[in-house]
Amino acid sequence: MEPRLGECACASIRCKNHWHRAMVGIGSERENNRNIYIENEVTSFFGTSMSMSSEGVRKANMRAIVLIICVIFTIIALHAAFTTTAAALSLPTATNFGIINDTESACCDMSVAIPVTITNLENGPVAAIIFNILYNNSVMRVVGVHNGALTANWENPTYKNFNWGTRVAMVTKPPENEMIPDGANGSVALLVFNVTGEPGSWSTLSFSDIQLAEGPPDYQIGSAPAKSGIFTVVPCSLKGRVTDVVGTGIEGATVNLTLDGVSIASTSTDIWGNYWFSFAELPPGVYNLSVTKKRFWLNRTTVTINPDESTRADITLLLVGDLNNNGKSADILDVSLMWNAWANLIPKDFRYDLNHDGVEAEIEDVALMWNAWMGEIVLF
Known part of the structure; x- marks a missing residue:
């Protein structure tokens, strides 16, 4: 029997629907298999199970992107830290910066010169120096700053006194060919103090805000550990000053004291020509005092040292x-x-x-x- 047209049409539609359902089923199965594969891969990467719907895939992709961004920023931060550390390591520094001796002393009403030194300069050369020296103004006061051995050809230092101490600035002369080289050791400045404290008074000599500036082209500023000390005003049995005929202090003159023909004590004058002896060095008595210096004539005098009494003897040397x-x-x-x-x-x-x-x-x-x-x- 020939099929009816309506039946054929219905049958045809049913066949098409069946084919469509079959094809959709195959596609769904393939999609499910792909999602399962992606889920397994993501699970193995993140260590957790995820539902791999389209939303799950999107979240997985976002997590991967975030992870990549974190890695990139970590690399940038490490590079910046390394660069900063390398730059810090290249800044000028030294083993220490300050005074040589842990203790300094002088008599009241005298001027004393204390050198500021640098030890084992690194990452130089250095073309400028700034530092603070802190001390007790009732004991001593800076009245002058001079160049040291390492800065002999620099500009004259500038300084300013405050109630806490003194700030000093130094710079080399153009074209900066007298910079302090690496490995240098020696004095960079000479601090001249006027001692006003009573015998027995003392003051710390502390350094702060030490700045060591390298030369061109970078002019980077480094620092160095401070080496501080203590200054004490001591009682003097004998003190004085050695000068030439025009009143200029003579540095490095030898002052010798003899008692009954026996040498008792000897010292050298400082940069201003000052000298002093403590009571512990000189027993009471009448001493012969002699002063010598190369290119000057010897000069002699007598001084009487009494217990608990300070004596002053100024000497003039003739050239x-x-x-x-x-x-x-x-x-x-x-x-x-x-x-x-x-x-x-x-x-x-x-x-x-x-x-x-x-x-x-x-x-x-x-x-x-x-x-x-x-x-x-x-x-x-």
């Missing part, structure tokens, strides 16, 4: 070859005076005995003065 007392050796006036003394036209004294043979203003002395004036020799 060899300075006959007219102007502080200069062997100028044309000195030559003229030597000639006149040799001709017995003027009085003469020990200063005219330049060859130290006990005879004053002889022809050999005239020759020595002439040669010194010509710059051929230096008189001693």
